Amino acid sequence: MSDDLINWFDKSQAVFTSLKEIMFSTFTERMQRLHDMPKKACNILWWPFTQHKFVPQENVTVIDSRCGENFAVHKVQSFDLISQQFDACASWWTQGPDASLQIELARDMGYTAARYGHVMFPENVYEPALELAELLLEGVGKEWASRVYFSDNGSTAVEIALKMAFRKFLFDNEVLLDLTNASMVERCIDLKVIALRGSYHGDTLGAMEAQAPSPYTGFLQQPWYKGRGLFLDPPTVCMHNGLWKLYLPVKMQTEKFELEYVSFSSRDEIFKSNRDGSGLAGCYRSFISQELLLNRDSSGFSHIAALIIEPVIQAAGGMQMVDPLFQRILVRECQSRKIPVIFDEVFTGFWRLGTESSAELLCCQPDISCFAKLMTGGIIPLAATLASDAVFKAFVGDSKLKALLHGHSYSAHAMGCMAAVKSIKWFKDCTTNVNLIGESRLLQELWDSELVCQISLHPAVHRVVALGTLCAIELQAEGSNVGYASMYASSLLKKLREDGIYMRPLGNVIYVMCGPCTSTQVCRSILEKIFAAIQESSQVSGLATCVVEK
Amino acid sequence: MSDDLINWFDKSQAVFTSLKEIMFSTFTERMQRLHDMPKKACNILWWPFTQHKFVPQENVTVIDSRCGENFAVHKVQSFDLISQQFDACASWWTQGPDASLQIELARDMGYTAARYGHVMFPENVYEPALELAELLLEGVGKEWASRVYFSDNGSTAVEIALKMAFRKFLFDNEVLLDLTNASMVERCIDLKVIALRGSYHGDTLGAMEAQAPSPYTGFLQQPWYKGRGLFLDPPTVCMHNGLWKLYLPVKMQTEKFELEYVSFSSRDEIFKSNRDGSGLAGCYRSFISQELLLNRDSSGFSHIAALIIEPVIQAAGGMQMVDPLFQRILVRECQSRKIPVIFDEVFTGFWRLGTESSAELLCCQPDISCFAKLMTGGIIPLAATLASDAVFKAFVGDSKLKALLHGHSYSAHAMGCMAAVKSIKWFKDCTTNVNLIGESRLLQELWDSELVCQISLHPAVHRVVALGTLCAIELQAEGSNVGYASMYASSLLKKLREDGIYMRPLGNVIYVMCGPCTSTQVCRSILEKIFAAIQESSQVSGLATCVVEK
The missing domain is CATH 3.40.640.10 (Type I PLP-dependent aspartate aminotransferase-like (Major domain))
Structure with a gap:
């Protein structure tokens, strides 16, 4: 019996080797494809509202998938990894589902x-x-x-x-x-x-x-x-x-x-x-x-x-x-x-x-x-x-x-x-949307009022609007750093992406947006990270005065 | 054992009765909904390109589903039935899948x-x-x-x-x-x-x-x-x-x-x-x-x-x-x-x-x-x-x-x-699209040339254009029967719907459109029905001269 098994392994070795090769080459191809995607994207896509000259391929985000409010983003560091980023743009204000609704x-x-x-x-x-x-x-x-x-x-x-x-x-x-x-x-x-x-x-x-x-x-x-x-x-x-x-x-x-x-x-x-x-x-x-x-x-x-x-x-x-x-x-x-x-x-x-x-x-x-x-x-x-x-x-x-x-x-x-x-x-439906207040069609307050107030008190912040699923923060800025074409917020947002939050600015206005069913815990944690990043940026680089316009 | 079963049936009777009632009432509700849909549609929908005054509820088509090129249409005659209609408008020129691609x-x-x-x-x-x-x-x-x-x-x-x-x-x-x-x-x-x-x-x-x-x-x-x-x-x-x-x-x-x-x-x-x-x-x-x-x-x-x-x-x-x-x-x-x-x-x-x-x-x-x-x-x-x-x-x-x-x-x-x-x-792909000529990216002729020629020879027909998935037929018409607002083709198209072909005119131009993978047999049979309807209409009601404009 044992001899039979050894014989079978001997005879089947070619099959196993070939299977392994197929799996390995498929995996390699997939990884290669993910690696190549930013370059190809820069070469053939034409993104809306985007000055292509400002988007080198290392700035392109490769989105492998999404689950509820989070992107799964492919990153190349010392090794390939997939990391989660909260979709704070709510995929351009459309996004609503949590993972269960998705x-x-x-x-x-x-x-x-x-x-x-x-x-x-x-x-x-x-x-x-x-x-x-x-x-x-x-x-x-x-x-x-x-x-x-x-x-x-x-x-x-x-x-x-x-x-x-x-x-x-x-x-x-x-x-x-x-x-x-x-x-x-x-x-x-x-x-x-x-x-x-x-x-x-x-x-x-x-x-x-x-x-x-x-x-x-x-x-x-x-x-x-x-x-x-x-x-x-x-x-x-x-x-x-x-x-x-x-x-x-x-x-x-x-x-x-x-x-x-x-x-x-x-x-x-x-x-x-x-x-x-x-x-x-x-x-x-x-x-x-x-x-x-x-x-x-x-x-x-x-x-x-x-x-x-x-x-x-x-x-x-x-x-x-x-x-x-x-x-x-x-x-x-x-x-x-x-x-x-x-x-x-x-x-x-x-x-x-x-x-x-x-x-x-x-x-x-x-x-x-x-x-x-x-x-x-x-x-x-x-x-x-x-x-x-x-x-x-x-x-x-x-x-x-x-x-x-x-x-x-x-x-x-x-x-x-x-x-x-x-x-x-x-x-x-209040059985599927825990944010509804009782039987009403109103959402509870999603952004912690105390935290919103604190953010508005920071010298790098000009104004805050928190209402429903939106929390917008206008950064204190002057001259050409104000307005739609401003690149003022870019270094702050780069840092936030590393912290797992995907944002995109409207000039010197940044914002975070969740879905109607997103839990207040998630909202709080995201807003805390944003506040921390604002504090850090203004200490390290003097956000309110020193960011160089590109 | 047999007594046990009878006892079980006796005890369970209420459950079976209630199940039957649930199934019956669900079915009745579904049928009632289908019956009510045309009236509700006329009351709350606003259709594009549609003069609502011209659409009484008996003209509304209730589409239960589609399979490939065909609608499954709910009809009320002496009893409820679901009948097939070829989607000759190709759902406004978008439709492409056959049943397997769908x-x-x-x-x-x-x-x-x-x-x-x-x-x-x-x-x-x-x-x-x-x-x-x-x-x-x-x-x-x-x-x-x-x-x-x-x-x-x-x-x-x-x-x-x-x-x-x-x-x-x-x-x-x-x-x-x-x-x-x-x-x-x-x-x-x-x-x-x-x-x-x-x-x-x-x-x-x-x-x-x-x-x-x-x-x-x-x-x-x-x-x-x-x-x-x-x-x-x-x-x-x-x-x-x-x-x-x-x-x-x-x-x-x-x-x-x-x-x-x-x-x-x-x-x-x-x-x-x-x-x-x-x-x-x-x-x-x-x-x-x-x-x-x-x-x-x-x-x-x-x-x-x-x-x-x-x-x-x-x-x-x-x-x-x-x-x-x-x-x-x-x-x-x-x-x-x-x-x-x-x-x-x-x-x-x-x-x-x-x-x-x-x-x-x-x-x-x-x-x-x-x-x-x-x-x-x-x-x-x-x-x-x-x-x-x-x-x-x-x-x-x-x-x-x-x-x-x-x-x-x-x-x-x-x-x-x-x-x-x-x-x-x-x-x-020529393995999934049988209409491709060999390895080329060209479709074979979908509309029978002889039949197209015959249609163009009919006195009620002014011109025909058959190319690719399209076969358009302009009916011979004069004065206010020509052009987009004309209702000239409506009785012809009503007849064709009864024959299982769903069409919508562009004034006095009617057309049939299939998908890139639709078989030539289906195309032929549809075109034959259309030709027969044109022949019949022109004999019975004198299509070319006598249709009253609404």
Whole structure:
């Protein structure tokens, strides 16, 4: 028996050797591939928002996989290793699942691809699209929206919203009744939106036109851009040296407003609706009325055909928190003049700011609202533009040409809808989302208030905004170190990557973002590391003064 | 023992009864849901390109699932049933998988969601994105493209392409060297594209501006649209009464062109490069030169900063086939004047027209090219804009502001990239795609030539274009029955749905589209049914003359 075994080993040796060789060469190939990826990436990929000249291959992150909120990153040191990095960019503000939701979503994606692949949407209905529409209307669209229009991303959702708003405006102004009136049509080609400076709504031309001039809209980016808006500087709020304060733009710093800034006893006070009766509210109201009045032509016709705002937080514009009182009054002033109101909730929607819709924080409702990013839990693109019944009715008529002729091939694709259905249900269920306060749809405070306050007191820190899943920190900087193109934060962020936190700055603003289900323990530990890195950087290299701009 | 069993049954009866009740009530609920779906859909969905007034709930198709090329449609007749319908719209031109690829994709989607979810793209690399970029550059970008820029859909891919082209144009015209020269910058705000009338590039404003006025771009849709192009009427080709013929636009119908139309001995003849030396080619060349000359300003500066075309087939514009000789000459004339050339291959790419890229059919290469739809096999949104090295270099510089600052949250999302990698490999592998001719990357003829010819001879048919996976049929119509808003084909298509074919018209143009792997037997049987329906409709209701416009 023993001889037999030895004989068998002898005879099989070639097989074992060959198996070993195959395994070894496969492993070697895989390792080689991982080693080569940064160089290949630098040679053939074209990353968005990236100056390739500034990205040497050693700065490229090789992502082997992700689990919940963490990337598994391949690194070459003395040996190959896979290390965890917290995805503090929330993969560009989309990321939502913890590890358990990711597993559930994976199962659903396989199922949905097998059951539906993608099926065509117009005049058809299938379960994932219908269920998602129902969930949206019961949730983020509750009490005001009656229709759901699907597209692929925030930018297209905004393009659709603008088309809806303009049609509603033309309908209310009875332009639609007389399309043969050439002078009326001519006048309406110059329609404008009101928007707030620093807001961002996407990179397709229509969405760009609704934004004030910024690095994203410059001549170098798209020579066709001209900015078709009345762009107002908004009053902002933030925590500065441990206190929540109001900052008024220059145009409002008149004696009427009495104070250059106001302090608040707490963040909650900022959102209280009893501010509506304050002197400041009156000042906001007359300021807005005045601006609207100035934008009428000689016959009294207003070219302002829509208001578009990011409720509460202007994200890409540097994570600025706008005074919700100002936004609420702006919404009401517009609606009272039949100017349709669009909320761009692409960033703020779905618990990003602690509430299902950030309209709840503003205590008012739009006519049209845009959602994307976190809607699918952050795994796959899908967007929705919600509209009120009055908006929808402006497209109903006796010709196909009156319908909204805007579409993308994958409108309401089954996999996106299924991912959204699963994620929204998961986020709003207190058995799966431990961050919900009781049976409410509100998240508990995720960022330790004491720690946030301490960070804001550090001399290297100019301001902090912590709200919902977001904690943004503007570093104290001057001159060319301020603004989108600044490289000011790069050495700090490099250090944080070594500490297991993957961040990307908006100029001199850094931020950390978690999912709606991320535990407060994880949030605390991440924020502690960031605070430590700020402290260390400012001691070692004098962050606040000495970082050389590249 | 037998008594024991009877006792057990007696004791367990309540359990069985309750199980039966649960199963019965679950089934009843499911059936009720399917019954209610059309009504709910009509109440809360807002379909793209759809006049809701024309869609009563009995016209809504309830799609229970799909398998390969077929929908499983729920119908209520005397009893509930699920019936198969061939997805002849190819779910709006995206659909590619046969049943076996769909299963493979489902497996990959589950795996990719579990492994990556979505991970952030800029400055990062992960296997699906890198592998897809490699496959694109070896395939559709072979010999000309060096970079891949990812986005979500055809419209965003075109917006990106336009930004690339304009920058390249500014770079070549040395405008970038002197941005302080205000008059130069001012002049460049009026940049235009050349495009062909009837082309369609998407519904976001930038993509719209590159299209000639059409129902999709009207004042009712987006008052901001003005059409920033030199729009040329293209010469078209099609099969008419059994012969492939050329149709010249009015502007070319001069004595120079000698003939009002030319016939071809076969479709292949149309694509032959020996046509470059013909008299017609000379006429095209001088016509194009003349048009370009007229678009210079007094100082000789040309405002034409890009050419954008759909190679060979203008899809949404009514499935028009443009004379490839004209497009080839247009491309060459532009490139010789340093006008960057964009191919919009969103519809035509990935074997839609029988070749991996339809640039192969034109025998020339672009500077920038846009892909989407079929790229992921048709299950999930993803787009790519490919660019030459010269285009990429116009964005490299010493400031982030010179980088291309255009992005969408799900840029290069892992699931989309993985679906595309699997699909492209599957389509180009002759062991998985039986339609490939030998080891080539060309599809065999999918539509029976004899049958196509017969259809074109029918008096109710005005023209036919059969190429690759597409067979388009323009019905003979007059007056308001012609064009996008026409309801002319609706009764014919209703009949075909009863025959198991789901179609949607482009006005009086109907079409059938299959996947790159669909068998010729299936194609033949579908086309036979369509021919039979045309014959029957024209006999019974006098299709060509008597259908009342709704």
